Amino acid sequence: MKTIAFTIDGFEFREERSRSILEVALEKGIYIPHLCYHEDLKPAPACRLCLVEVNGRLMTACNTMVREGMRIKTETDVIDQTRRLIVELLLVNHERNCLECNQSTLCKLQKAANYIGVDEKRLARLRADRHAKPIDRSNPFFDFNPNKCVLCGICVRTCDEIAAVHAIDFANRGFSTQISTFDDNRFVDSRCATCGECLMRCPTGALTIKEKRGISKEVETICPYCGCGCGLFLGIRGNRIISVRGNHDNPVNEGQLCVKGRFGLTFPNHPDRLRTPLIRKNGRLEPTSWDEALALAGSRLKEFRGDQFALLASAKCTNEENYVLQKFTRAVMGTNNIDHCARL
Ligand code: SF4
Ligand code: SF4
Ligand code: SF4
DSSP states (O other), X not given: OOOEEEEETTEEEEESSOOBHHHHHHHTTOOOXXXXXXXXXXXXXXXXXXXXXXXXXXEEGGGOBOOTTOEEESXXXXXXXXXXHHHHHHHHTSOOOGGGOTTTTTOHHHHHHHHHOOOHHHHHXXXXXXXXXXXXXXXXXXXXXXXXXXXXXXXXXXHHHTSOOOOEEEESOGGGOEEEEGGGOOGGGSSOOOOOHXXXXXXSSSEEESOOXXXXXXXXXXXXXXXXXXXXXXXXXXXXXXXXXXXXXXXXXXXXXXXXXXXXXXXXGOTTOOOSOEXXXXXXXXXXXXXXHHHHHHHHHTTOOGGGOOEEOXXXXXXXXXXXXXXXXXXXXXXXXXXXXXXX
Protein backbone atom coordinates (compact mmCIF):
# COMPACT_ATOMS: atom_id res chain seq x y z
CA MET A 1 0.00 0.00 0.00
CA LYS A 2 1.28 3.49 -0.88
CA THR A 3 2.04 5.48 2.24
CA ILE A 4 2.63 9.19 2.92
CA ALA A 5 6.11 9.97 4.28
CA PHE A 6 6.81 13.19 6.19
CA THR A 7 8.81 14.48 9.14
CA ILE A 8 7.75 16.23 12.35
CA ASP A 9 10.57 17.94 14.24
CA GLY A 10 13.05 15.80 12.30
CA PHE A 11 11.39 12.47 13.13
CA GLU A 12 10.23 10.46 10.11
CA PHE A 13 6.66 9.14 9.98
CA ARG A 14 4.51 7.25 7.50
CA GLU A 15 0.72 7.38 7.31
CA GLU A 16 -1.64 5.24 5.26
CA ARG A 17 -4.17 8.06 4.85
CA SER A 18 -4.01 11.81 4.96
CA ARG A 19 -5.09 13.29 8.30
CA SER A 20 -4.51 16.68 9.84
CA ILE A 21 -1.04 17.48 11.14
CA LEU A 22 -2.52 18.15 14.60
CA GLU A 23 -4.34 14.83 14.74
CA VAL A 24 -1.23 12.91 13.68
CA ALA A 25 1.10 14.82 16.01
CA LEU A 26 -1.15 14.38 19.07
CA GLU A 27 -1.51 10.67 18.32
CA LYS A 28 2.26 10.34 18.18
CA GLY A 29 2.67 12.11 21.52
CA ILE A 30 3.86 15.44 20.09
CA TYR A 31 1.92 18.19 21.87
CA ILE A 32 0.92 21.18 19.77
CA PRO A 33 -1.01 23.76 21.86
CA HIS A 34 -4.61 24.18 20.70
CA LEU A 35 -7.93 25.49 22.01
CA CYS A 36 -10.52 25.38 19.22
CA TYR A 37 -9.73 21.84 17.99
CA HIS A 38 -11.80 18.91 19.18
CA GLU A 39 -11.55 15.45 17.67
CA ASP A 40 -15.37 15.10 17.48
CA LEU A 41 -15.84 18.30 15.45
CA LYS A 42 -14.94 19.67 12.03
CA PRO A 43 -11.84 21.87 12.28
CA ALA A 44 -12.39 25.62 12.39
CA PRO A 45 -9.02 27.32 12.80
CA ALA A 46 -10.13 30.08 15.15
CA CYS A 47 -7.56 30.24 17.94
CA ARG A 48 -4.46 30.05 15.65
CA LEU A 49 -2.54 28.44 18.52
CA CYS A 50 -1.70 25.29 16.60
CA LEU A 51 0.61 27.15 14.19
CA VAL A 52 3.40 24.97 12.81
CA GLU A 53 5.99 25.54 10.11
CA VAL A 54 5.46 23.44 6.98
CA ASN A 55 8.33 23.57 4.47
CA GLY A 56 9.16 27.04 5.81
CA ARG A 57 5.60 28.45 5.86
CA LEU A 58 3.42 29.02 8.95
CA MET A 59 0.19 27.01 8.78
CA THR A 60 -2.50 25.93 11.21
CA ALA A 61 -2.03 22.26 12.07
CA CYS A 62 -5.71 21.50 12.72
CA ASN A 63 -6.83 21.96 9.10
CA THR A 64 -3.64 21.17 7.16
CA MET A 65 -3.42 17.60 5.97
CA VAL A 66 -0.13 15.70 6.01
CA ARG A 67 1.30 15.32 2.50
CA GLU A 68 4.19 13.42 0.99
CA GLY A 69 7.54 15.04 1.73
CA MET A 70 6.27 17.62 4.25
CA ARG A 71 8.88 18.89 6.70
CA ILE A 72 6.90 20.02 9.74
CA LYS A 73 8.35 21.93 12.67
CA THR A 74 6.32 22.46 15.83
CA GLU A 75 8.95 24.64 17.55
CA THR A 76 10.73 27.67 16.10
CA ASP A 77 11.36 31.16 17.47
CA VAL A 78 8.61 32.64 15.30
CA ILE A 79 6.11 29.97 16.36
CA ASP A 80 7.03 30.49 20.03
CA GLN A 81 6.61 34.26 19.84
CA THR A 82 3.31 34.01 17.98
CA ARG A 83 1.85 31.46 20.37
CA ARG A 84 2.98 33.40 23.41
CA LEU A 85 1.33 36.55 22.09
CA ILE A 86 -1.94 34.70 21.41
CA VAL A 87 -2.04 33.14 24.88
CA GLU A 88 -1.08 36.37 26.61
CA LEU A 89 -3.80 38.29 24.81
CA LEU A 90 -6.30 35.65 25.92
CA LEU A 91 -5.09 35.74 29.52
CA VAL A 92 -5.16 39.53 29.70
CA ASN A 93 -8.94 39.43 29.44
CA HIS A 94 -9.40 36.24 31.38
CA GLU A 95 -10.84 35.84 34.87
CA ARG A 96 -7.98 33.76 36.21
CA ASN A 97 -8.71 31.97 39.49
CA CYS A 98 -7.41 28.54 38.58
CA LEU A 99 -7.52 27.10 42.11
CA GLU A 100 -11.26 27.74 42.43
CA CYS A 101 -12.02 26.81 38.83
CA ASN A 102 -13.90 23.61 38.06
CA GLN A 103 -11.77 23.06 35.00
CA SER A 104 -8.38 23.39 36.70
CA THR A 105 -5.94 20.60 35.69
CA LEU A 106 -8.22 19.78 32.72
CA CYS A 107 -8.07 23.30 31.27
CA LYS A 108 -6.49 23.56 27.83
CA LEU A 109 -5.72 27.26 28.30
CA GLN A 110 -3.83 26.47 31.50
CA LYS A 111 -1.98 23.65 29.71
CA ALA A 112 -1.06 25.85 26.74
CA ALA A 113 0.09 28.71 29.01
CA ASN A 114 2.25 26.33 31.06
CA TYR A 115 3.74 24.79 27.92
CA ILE A 116 4.47 28.07 26.19
CA GLY A 117 5.59 29.90 29.34
CA VAL A 118 3.94 33.29 29.79
CA ASP A 119 5.51 36.40 31.28
CA GLU A 120 3.39 37.42 34.30
CA LYS A 121 4.96 40.92 34.44
CA ARG A 122 4.03 41.58 30.82
CA LEU A 123 0.54 40.25 31.52
CA ALA A 124 0.15 42.60 34.50
CA ARG A 125 1.17 45.54 32.29
CA LEU A 126 -1.23 44.55 29.51
CA ARG A 127 -4.14 43.81 31.81
CA ALA A 128 -6.81 46.43 31.22
CA ASP A 129 -9.61 47.50 33.52
CA ARG A 130 -12.62 45.68 32.32
CA HIS A 131 -16.13 45.10 33.50
CA ALA A 132 -16.87 41.53 34.49
CA LYS A 133 -19.74 40.10 32.50
CA PRO A 134 -22.52 38.48 34.55
CA ILE A 135 -22.34 34.71 35.04
CA ASP A 136 -25.41 32.82 33.83
CA ARG A 137 -26.29 30.38 36.65
CA SER A 138 -29.88 29.90 35.50
CA ASN A 139 -29.52 26.31 34.31
CA PRO A 140 -30.01 23.84 37.19
CA PHE A 141 -27.00 21.76 36.12
CA PHE A 142 -24.39 24.06 34.61
CA ASP A 143 -23.06 27.64 34.67
CA PHE A 144 -21.78 29.84 31.88
CA ASN A 145 -19.04 32.28 32.83
CA PRO A 146 -18.26 34.50 29.81
CA ASN A 147 -15.23 35.92 31.64
CA LYS A 148 -13.47 32.58 31.12
CA CYS A 149 -14.55 32.14 27.51
CA VAL A 150 -11.82 32.20 24.83
CA LEU A 151 -14.33 32.34 21.96
CA CYS A 152 -13.02 29.11 20.47
CA GLY A 153 -16.52 28.28 19.17
CA ILE A 154 -16.39 24.64 20.28
CA CYS A 155 -19.69 24.99 22.15
CA VAL A 156 -21.41 26.51 19.11
CA ARG A 157 -20.13 23.78 16.80
CA THR A 158 -21.02 21.08 19.33
CA CYS A 159 -24.56 22.38 19.65
CA ASP A 160 -24.86 22.44 15.83
CA GLU A 161 -22.93 19.35 14.76
CA ILE A 162 -23.55 16.97 17.67
CA ALA A 163 -26.62 18.09 19.64
CA ALA A 164 -28.31 19.54 16.51
CA VAL A 165 -30.15 22.03 18.75
CA HIS A 166 -28.54 25.29 17.48
CA ALA A 167 -29.19 26.98 20.83
CA ILE A 168 -26.09 29.24 20.92
CA ASP A 169 -23.95 31.32 18.58
CA PHE A 170 -21.51 34.23 18.50
CA ALA A 171 -23.12 37.60 19.17
CA ASN A 172 -21.83 41.18 18.79
CA ARG A 173 -18.52 42.14 17.20
CA GLY A 174 -14.94 42.99 18.10
CA PHE A 175 -14.16 43.24 21.82
CA SER A 176 -17.85 42.76 22.68
CA THR A 177 -18.07 39.39 20.91
CA GLN A 178 -19.56 36.74 23.15
CA ILE A 179 -21.31 33.40 23.13
CA SER A 180 -25.02 33.95 23.47
CA THR A 181 -28.37 32.25 23.26
CA PHE A 182 -31.00 33.74 20.94
CA ASP A 183 -31.84 37.29 22.08
CA ASP A 184 -29.32 36.92 24.92
CA ASN A 185 -31.80 34.96 27.02
CA ARG A 186 -30.68 33.08 30.09
CA PHE A 187 -29.83 29.46 29.27
CA VAL A 188 -32.84 28.23 31.19
CA ASP A 189 -35.14 30.44 29.07
CA SER A 190 -33.50 29.47 25.77
CA ARG A 191 -34.01 26.47 23.50
CA CYS A 192 -31.00 24.74 25.12
CA ALA A 193 -31.90 21.09 25.75
CA THR A 194 -29.40 20.78 28.65
CA CYS A 195 -27.72 17.81 26.99
CA GLY A 196 -24.39 19.03 28.39
CA GLU A 197 -22.44 18.12 25.25
CA CYS A 198 -20.94 21.64 25.02
CA LEU A 199 -19.72 21.51 28.64
CA MET A 200 -17.89 18.29 27.97
CA ARG A 201 -15.90 19.93 25.17
CA CYS A 202 -15.38 23.50 26.44
CA PRO A 203 -11.57 23.80 26.79
CA THR A 204 -11.77 26.26 29.72
CA GLY A 205 -13.91 26.86 32.80
CA ALA A 206 -16.45 28.93 30.85
CA LEU A 207 -19.09 26.22 30.60
CA THR A 208 -18.93 23.89 33.58
CA ILE A 209 -21.19 21.69 35.68
CA LYS A 210 -22.20 23.14 39.05
CA GLU A 211 -20.73 20.27 41.06
CA LYS A 212 -17.29 21.41 42.20
CA ARG A 213 -16.16 18.39 44.23
CA GLY A 214 -13.71 15.86 42.81
CA ILE A 215 -14.34 12.13 42.56
CA SER A 216 -12.38 9.27 44.08
CA LYS A 217 -13.07 6.69 41.36
CA GLU A 218 -15.07 5.98 38.20
CA VAL A 219 -17.30 2.97 37.55
CA GLU A 220 -18.13 1.94 33.98
CA THR A 221 -21.78 1.07 33.43
CA ILE A 222 -24.83 1.44 31.15
CA CYS A 223 -27.47 4.17 31.49
CA PRO A 224 -30.70 2.68 32.87
CA TYR A 225 -33.08 5.36 31.52
CA CYS A 226 -34.08 4.03 28.10
CA GLY A 227 -33.65 1.24 25.61
CA CYS A 228 -30.63 2.88 23.88
CA GLY A 229 -28.28 1.66 26.59
CA CYS A 230 -25.67 4.41 26.39
CA GLY A 231 -22.28 3.63 27.93
CA LEU A 232 -21.12 5.89 30.74
CA PHE A 233 -18.78 6.30 33.66
CA LEU A 234 -20.20 7.20 37.07
CA GLY A 235 -17.97 9.47 39.16
CA ILE A 236 -18.03 8.16 42.75
CA ARG A 237 -17.11 9.98 45.93
CA GLY A 238 -17.48 7.87 49.06
CA ASN A 239 -20.59 5.83 48.34
CA ARG A 240 -22.31 8.54 46.29
CA ILE A 241 -22.61 9.16 42.56
CA ILE A 242 -21.70 12.80 41.99
CA SER A 243 -20.96 12.97 38.27
CA VAL A 244 -21.45 11.19 34.96
CA ARG A 245 -19.51 11.20 31.72
CA GLY A 246 -20.24 9.41 28.46
CA ASN A 247 -18.05 6.52 27.34
CA HIS A 248 -16.37 7.44 24.03
CA ASP A 249 -15.51 3.82 23.35
CA ASN A 250 -19.10 2.64 23.61
CA PRO A 251 -20.42 2.12 20.04
CA VAL A 252 -24.00 2.99 21.08
CA ASN A 253 -23.41 6.61 22.10
CA GLU A 254 -19.72 7.29 21.35
CA GLY A 255 -19.56 9.47 24.46
CA GLN A 256 -22.79 11.40 23.96
CA LEU A 257 -25.56 11.48 26.57
CA CYS A 258 -28.96 13.11 26.87
CA VAL A 259 -30.05 15.30 29.78
CA LYS A 260 -31.37 12.31 31.77
CA GLY A 261 -28.23 10.22 31.40
CA ARG A 262 -25.85 13.09 32.09
CA PHE A 263 -27.60 14.85 34.94
CA GLY A 264 -30.29 12.48 36.21
CA LEU A 265 -28.26 9.70 37.74
CA THR A 266 -27.76 11.00 41.25
CA PHE A 267 -31.18 9.70 42.37
CA PRO A 268 -29.85 6.61 44.26
CA ASN A 269 -28.72 8.92 47.07
CA HIS A 270 -31.60 11.37 46.89
CA PRO A 271 -33.33 11.89 50.27
CA ASP A 272 -36.77 11.68 48.57
CA ARG A 273 -36.04 8.27 47.08
CA LEU A 274 -38.64 5.64 48.04
CA ARG A 275 -37.04 2.86 50.04
CA THR A 276 -40.15 0.91 51.10
CA PRO A 277 -43.52 0.29 49.39
CA LEU A 278 -46.33 2.65 50.39
CA ILE A 279 -50.01 1.82 50.93
CA ARG A 280 -52.71 4.46 51.11
CA LYS A 281 -54.48 4.16 54.46
CA ASN A 282 -57.14 6.66 55.50
CA GLY A 283 -56.13 8.90 52.60
CA ARG A 284 -52.42 8.92 53.52
CA LEU A 285 -49.51 7.01 51.96
CA GLU A 286 -47.82 4.99 54.68
CA PRO A 287 -44.69 2.78 54.54
CA THR A 288 -45.36 -0.94 54.63
CA SER A 289 -43.59 -4.29 54.12
CA TRP A 290 -43.12 -5.88 50.69
CA ASP A 291 -45.24 -8.87 51.84
CA GLU A 292 -48.18 -6.66 52.72
CA ALA A 293 -47.83 -4.55 49.55
CA LEU A 294 -47.64 -7.57 47.24
CA ALA A 295 -50.58 -9.30 48.98
CA LEU A 296 -52.73 -6.19 48.58
CA ALA A 297 -51.72 -5.69 44.91
CA GLY A 298 -52.45 -9.38 44.19
CA SER A 299 -55.90 -9.28 45.79
CA ARG A 300 -56.89 -6.02 44.07
CA LEU A 301 -55.72 -7.24 40.65
CA LYS A 302 -58.44 -9.91 40.71
CA GLU A 303 -61.02 -7.12 40.46
CA PHE A 304 -59.90 -6.17 36.92
CA ARG A 305 -59.98 -8.00 33.61
CA GLY A 306 -59.28 -7.14 29.97
CA ASP A 307 -59.22 -3.50 28.99
CA GLN A 308 -59.99 -2.37 32.53
CA PHE A 309 -56.31 -3.03 33.12
CA ALA A 310 -53.16 -1.39 31.74
CA LEU A 311 -49.53 -1.81 32.70
CA LEU A 312 -46.60 0.56 32.31
CA ALA A 313 -43.29 -1.27 32.36
CA SER A 314 -39.95 0.43 32.92
CA ALA A 315 -36.61 0.84 31.17
CA LYS A 316 -34.99 0.41 34.56
CA CYS A 317 -36.13 -3.26 34.60
CA THR A 318 -34.09 -5.91 32.84
CA ASN A 319 -35.24 -7.33 29.48
CA GLU A 320 -36.31 -10.49 31.29
CA GLU A 321 -38.43 -8.55 33.80
CA ASN A 322 -40.10 -6.59 31.01
CA TYR A 323 -40.76 -9.85 29.15
CA VAL A 324 -42.48 -11.27 32.23
CA LEU A 325 -44.56 -8.08 32.60
CA GLN A 326 -45.88 -8.23 29.02
CA LYS A 327 -46.58 -11.95 29.40
CA PHE A 328 -48.51 -11.28 32.61
CA THR A 329 -50.51 -8.46 30.98
CA ARG A 330 -51.43 -10.47 27.90
CA ALA A 331 -51.76 -14.02 29.24
CA VAL A 332 -53.06 -13.37 32.76
CA MET A 333 -54.89 -10.03 32.54
CA GLY A 334 -56.11 -10.65 28.97
CA THR A 335 -55.24 -7.27 27.41
CA ASN A 336 -52.65 -5.72 25.12
CA ASN A 337 -52.64 -2.55 27.21
CA ILE A 338 -48.92 -2.67 27.92
CA ASP A 339 -46.38 0.04 27.23
CA HIS A 340 -43.01 1.10 28.53
CA CYS A 341 -40.57 3.98 28.67
CA ALA A 342 -37.73 1.95 27.18
CA ARG A 343 -37.58 4.01 24.03
CA LEU A 344 -36.97 7.68 23.28
S1 SF4 B 1 -10.46 28.47 32.74
FE1 SF4 B 1 -8.43 27.56 32.95
S2 SF4 B 1 -7.02 29.27 33.06
FE2 SF4 B 1 -9.09 30.05 33.47
S3 SF4 B 1 -9.31 29.99 35.68
FE3 SF4 B 1 -10.11 28.09 34.92
S4 SF4 B 1 -8.37 26.67 35.01
FE4 SF4 B 1 -7.55 28.73 35.17
S1 SF4 C 1 -17.87 28.78 26.19
FE1 SF4 C 1 -16.11 27.38 26.12
S2 SF4 C 1 -16.41 26.23 24.22
FE2 SF4 C 1 -17.71 28.03 24.07
S3 SF4 C 1 -16.48 29.53 22.97
FE3 SF4 C 1 -16.19 29.89 25.18
S4 SF4 C 1 -14.37 28.72 25.70
FE4 SF4 C 1 -15.07 27.97 23.72
S1 SF4 D 1 -26.29 21.95 26.63
FE1 SF4 D 1 -26.66 20.94 24.64
S2 SF4 D 1 -28.40 22.04 23.77
FE2 SF4 D 1 -27.61 23.33 25.44
S3 SF4 D 1 -26.18 24.75 24.43
FE3 SF4 D 1 -24.97 22.97 25.13
S4 SF4 D 1 -24.93 21.56 23.36
FE4 SF4 D 1 -26.57 23.07 22.99
